[in-house]
Amino acid sequence: MTEPLVVVDGLSVDFTTRHGPVRAVRDVSLTLRAGECLAVVGESGSGKSVTARTLLGLAGQGADVRARTLSFAGHDLRRLGARQWRRLRGRQVGYVLQDALTSLDPLRRIGYEVAEPLEVHGLATRDDLDDQVVGLLAEVGIPDPEVRLLQYPHELSGGLRQRALIASAIAARPRLLIADEPTTALDVTVQAQVLDVLAARRDAGTALLLISHDLAVVARLADHVAILYAGTVVEQGPAAELLAAPAHPYTADLLAAVPSVEGPVPDLSGLRSAPAAQEGCPYAPRCPLADDRCRERLPEALPYDTGRLVRCWYPGGAPASVPGERSAVPVVPARAEPVLTVRGLTKRFRSPDGSHRTAVDDVSFDLAAGEALGIVGESGSGKSTTARIVLAEFEPDAGSVLLHGEPWSGLRERDRRARRSRIQLVDQDPLSSFDPRYTVEEVVAEALPRTRDRGERVAELLGQVGLDPAILRRRPGQLSGGQRQRVAIARALAPGPDVLVCDEPVSALDVTVQAQILTLLTRLRRDAGVSLLFISHDLGVIRQVCDRVAVMKDGKVVETGQVETVFRAPQATYTRALLAAVPRIGPGPRVPARPRVPEPVPVTDLKGPT
Amino acid sequence: MPPLARWLARRLALTLFVLWGTATLAFAGMRLVPGDPAHVIAGGVQANATPEVLETIRAQYGLHDPLPVQYAIFIGRLVRADLGESYQLNQPVSTVVLEQLGATVSLAAGAAVLGFTLALVLALLTAGRPRAGALTRALEFCAISTPNFWIGILLLGAFSFSLNWFPVLGEDGPRALVLPWITLALPIAGVLAQITREGLERALGQPFTLTARSRGATENRIRLRHALRHAALPVLTLSGWALGELLAGVVVVETVFARQGLGQVVVSAVNGRDFPVVTGVVVLAALTFSVINTGLDLLYRVVDPRVRQAAL
Numbered sequence: 074m075t076e077p078l079v080v081v082d083g084l085s086v087d088f089t090t091r092h093g094p095v096r097a098v099r100d101v102s103l104t105l106r107a108g109e110c111l112a113v114v115g116e117s118g119s120g121k122s123v124t125a126r127t128l129l130g131l132a133g134q135g136a137d138v139r140a141r142t143l144s145f146a147g148h149d150l151r152r153l154g155a156r157q158w159r160r161l162r163g164r165q166v167g168y169v170l171q172d173a174l175t176s177l178d179p180l181r182r183i184g185y186e187v188a189e190p191l192e193v194h195g196l197a198t199r200d201d202l203d204d205q206v207v208g209l210l211a212e213v214g215i216p217d218p219e220v221r222l223l224q225y226p227h228e229l230s231g232g233l234r235q236r237a238l239i240a241s242a243i244a245a246r247p248r249l250l251i252a253d254e255p256t257t258a259l260d261v262t263v264q265a266q267v268l269d270v271l272a273a274r275r276d277a278g279t280a281l282l283l284i285s286h287d288l289a290v291v292a293r294l295a296d297h298v299a300i301l302y303a304g305t306v307v308e309q310g311p312a313a314e315l316l317a318a319p320a321h322p323y324t325a326d327l328l329a330a331v332p333s334v335e336g337p338v339p340d341l342s343g344l345r346s347a348p349a350a351q352e353g354c355p356y357a358p359r360c361p362l363a364d365d366r367c368r369e370r371l372p373e374a375l376p377y378d379t380g381r382l383v384r385c386w387y388p389g390g391a392p393a394s395v396p397g398e399r400s401a402v403p404v405v406p407a408r409a410e411p412v413l414t415v416r417g418l419t420k421r422f423r424s425p426d427g428s429h430r431t432a433v434d435d436v437s438f439d440l441a442a443g444e445a446l447g448i449v450g451e452s453g454s455g456k457s458t459t460a461r462i463v464l465a466e467f468e469p470d471a472g473s474v475l476l477h478g479e480p481w482s483g484l485r486e487r488d489r490r491a492r493r494s495r496i497q498l499v500d501q502d503p504l505s506s507f508d509p510r511y512t513v514e515e516v517v518a519e520a521l522p523r524t525r526d527r528g529e530r531v532a533e534l535l536g537q538v539g540l541d542p543a544i545l546r547r548r549p550g551q552l553s554g555g556q557r558q559r560v561a562i563a564r565a566l567a568p569g570p571d572v573l574v575c576d577e578p579v580s581a582l583d584v585t586v587q588a589q590i591l592t593l594l595t596r597l598r599r600d601a602g603v604s605l606l607f608i609s610h611d612l613g614v615i616r617q618v619c620d621r622v623a624v625m626k627d628g629k630v631v632e633t634g635q636v637e638t639v640f641r642a643p644q645a646t647y648t649r650a651l652l653a654a655v656p657r658i659g660p661g662p663r664v665p666a667r668p669r670v671p672e673p674v675p676v677t678d679l680k681g682p683t
Numbered sequence: 684m685p686p687l688a689r690w691l692a693r694r695l696a697l698t699l700f701v702l703w704g705t706a707t708l709a710f711a712g713m714r715l716v717p718g719d720p721a722h723v724i725a726g727g728v729q730a731n732a733t734p735e736v737l738e739t740i741r742a743q744y745g746l747h748d749p750l751p752v753q754y755a756i757f758i759g760r761l762v763r764a765d766l767g768e769s770y771q772l773n774q775p776v777s778t779v780v781l782e783q784l785g786a787t788v789s790l791a792a793g794a795a796v797l798g799f800t801l802a803l804v805l806a807l808l809t810a811g812r813p814r815a816g817a818l819t820r821a822l823e824f825c826a827i828s829t830p831n832f833w834i835g836i837l838l839l840g841a842f843s844f845s846l847n848w849f850p851v852l853g854e855d856g857p858r859a860l861v862l863p864w865i866t867l868a869l870p871i872a873g874v875l876a877q878i879t880r881e882g883l884e885r886a887l888g889q890p891f892t893l894t895a896r897s898r899g900a901t902e903n904r905i906r907l908r909h910a911l912r913h914a915a916l917p918v919l920t921l922s923g924w925a926l927g928e929l930l931a932g933v934v935v936v937e938t939v940f941a942r943q944g945l946g947q948v949v950v951s952a953v954n955g956r957d958f959p960v961v962t963g964v965v966v967l968a969a970l971t972f973s974v975i976n977t978g979l980d981l982l983y984r985v986v987d988p989r990v991r992q993a994a995l
Binding site: 129131159160161162163164166167168170172175176177178179180181186189190193194225227238241242245 | 895898986987
């Protein structure tokens with residue numbers, strides 16, 4: 074067995090903040106060898122990014138890093154000075170951040186960004202710099218590298234941007250590549266391609282440290298997985314064994330929360346949410362197995378099965394909160410009057426170059442009372458534009474929207490205002506749709522008529538979405554992502570709408586929180602009888618919530634039908650391709666990378682961002 | 684027509700509109716203030732010109748014509764770049780302005796270069812460094828909140844009277860320009876340094892800075908090659924304002940340091956109701972403003988590629 078490239082033993086990172094010290098990482102131990110992939114999985118705030126950045130000496134200002142061992146290729150990282158760190162960064166360790174739109178300098182050309190590590194480390198001469206960059210861009214599968222080199226990040230699609238970011242990280246041929254959420258916010262087909270690029274690097278002998286909140290994403294690539302919760306590794310071991318039979322309750326919950334496109338739809342109403350405990354096992358407040366011992370003492374990391382370590386008093390205790398299949402999808406009353414009738418919607422936009430682009434092309438559907446219709450598609454498919462037309466944010470160029478059989482589109486705003494409250498929106502990012510100076514109470518109360526019992530109504534609504542009235546006085550910035558989305562749902566429900574338009578409501582959330590929000594939406598639909606128009610790029614999420622689904626591509630609906638039918642026997646080629654690209658957690662040997670010919674990038678990915 | 688040419692054509696039209704507007708306002712303003720121009724031309728109110736002389740002057744300068752006619756003649760001359768003749772100096776306005784332009788431009792341009800450089804250096808050195816930042820921020824606030832003339836008087840007191848490093852008054856060469864430059868530059872540098880520092884700090888907090896760090900880039904490289912360009916955007920926006928400050932400051936500084944220049948010309952022209960000179964300087968200032976702002980907008984497009992794509 075070769076010497077490990079990275080050895081981390083007993084790593085702790087504390088931050089000094091105004092509210093006292095924060096223990097971001099506690100006693101984390103990891104090893105990583107050349108040509109292997111270690112995935113560190115956890116939700117936001119679990120310390121996974123801090124752990125990764127410690128290996129670059131970029132844990133952040135005010136970080137107090139302590140470790141028994143922290144070594145890279147035999148060098149003790151704890152003793153490095155600023156200059157030695159710089160020599161390591163980029164040259165020995167490459168770093169890929171998530172969301173390449175903000176991780177690449179928006180004012181610099183792609184070529185400049187990719188060339189920077191070569192320049193910094195003196196690995197290229199003026200003459201061969203461009204050739205090297207073109208070669209790197211081609212290597213990560215970017216078509217027309219000579220052209221892309223001169224473009225700016227905003228002129229590239231999300232997938233190409235992420236590839237360019239990877240090209241810059243591998244430019245100096247580092248021995249370790251750290252990828253921090255490299256595919257978050259990408260469409261499934263693009264996500265699969267980006268993972269292939271990373272797999273190719275691993276197969277070429279680079280050690281790969283993959284940071285993600287999504288177990289399904291890492292399942293394809295990882296040889297080893299470490300599950301992080303509240304800064305502590307609660308379980309680690311070989312990927313196949315760990316994913317096939319999770320030993321820690323948190324791992325089990327994480328696995329259950331991943332929305333799948335096949336198999337039974339799990340009932341996730343048992344997932345609890347609570348902040349991590351400071352004493353004892355951090356997961357105890359959320360754990361179905363927790364007893365007094367868990368709350369008092371943090372368990373040691375003990376060997377379990379073959380080559381695994383688990384920090385739990387009851388390892389492999391129970392397949393936590395997956396008590397079988399969810400009861401059948403709520404039945405829609407037969408021949409219900411449609412709440413929303415959409416016929417032949419078409420919308421064209423003018424591009425900067427003056428040409429017209431058809432964003433929505435002859436889209437028709439009905440939404441019955443109490444029904445949940447999913448619209449699924451990749452970015453640029455026109456699904457959000459359709460939602461915005463239904464919300465009457467703008468008028469269609471052709472076609473019509475009827476609400477309760479009466480005209481909704483094509484009216485003057487004055488004639489629509491009285492019925493505005495019938496359709497409400499739940500957005501992807503509630504933080505930007507709340508006034509940051511409002512309290513939670515004001516945010517929700519704003520949507521209610523000014524009556525005497527307004528305060529009670531707000532408390533009632535918050536209870537309905539599972540929020541404690543204690544947060545009434547908080548401001549949006551002080552809430553977690555899941556709490557914010559619950560507040561957004563409470564506000565949308567306030568006027569008692571008939572239709573909730575949910576535009577990617579869970580795509581910015583951790584999987585367990587996502588599962589809770591989806592459970593909430595399903596329950597609200599049943600209890601409040603509200604119809605859902607659910608926009609998402611995630612097929613698994615759609616399946617969790619919806620009765621029917623419409624698959625959109627290039628502005629057209631390519632397939633529509635009952636969720637189970639469409640997912641089991643997709644008719645359209647595009648639906649089949651979408652389903653095939655969804656990452657799956659399957660036991661078995663790791664998937665070797667596909668042949669590394671720069672594969673053709675699908676047409677959808679070649680277009681610039683919309 | 685390519686978009687850029689179309690944009691430039693529109694800016695040119697806008698500039699002409701601004702020039703017409705300022706000239707009209709200047710015309711209206713000078714007609715509204717009390718005082719008979721004929722007296723001014725005859726050598727001031729105290730000159731005791733005979734009614735016959737005044738009558739001749741009125742006829743010669745067309746002051747008998749109704750206002751619309753006078754206005755039409757005025758605009759007609761302006762279109763031919765004829766600014767007329769100074770009432771007080773009996774010289775063409777263009778000669779008066781051109782004679783003094785050099786002194787003022789060297790004062791304003793030098794102060795601008797000094798102010799921008801000072802702001803840039805201060806911001807680059809102190810951005811993201813809380814203690815150094817707090818100290819310079821205090822100094823910047825002093826510079827911003829102290830009036831120009833007072834800075835000038837303090838500098839004169841310290842460096843000319845006490846230390847004798849620089850001449851108190853006069854025009855002899857660049858040495859005499861140092862204190863006026865500093866006087867003009869300090870308030871501008873104070874504001875621009877704050878804006879630049881804020882822009883730098885915002886850029887240094889962005890993920891792309893972390894990416895650059897992870898490539899092994901040095902702190903200097905990150906600041907100069909990445910962050911500075913982002914900080915330049917708000918600075919460009921404020922440069923138009925800085926230009927206005929400079930023009931206003933020139934009048935004060937030329938008075939404090941008893942220097943020749945357009946500022947002095949304007950002061951005496953306004954006092955003496957020398958309508959053609961005032962109009963000439965106002966139109967020149969408006970033209971400078973328009974041209975520089977168009978240049979700044981072009982520069983904006985060079986610095987930020989995202990603006991280039993946006994509709995022109």
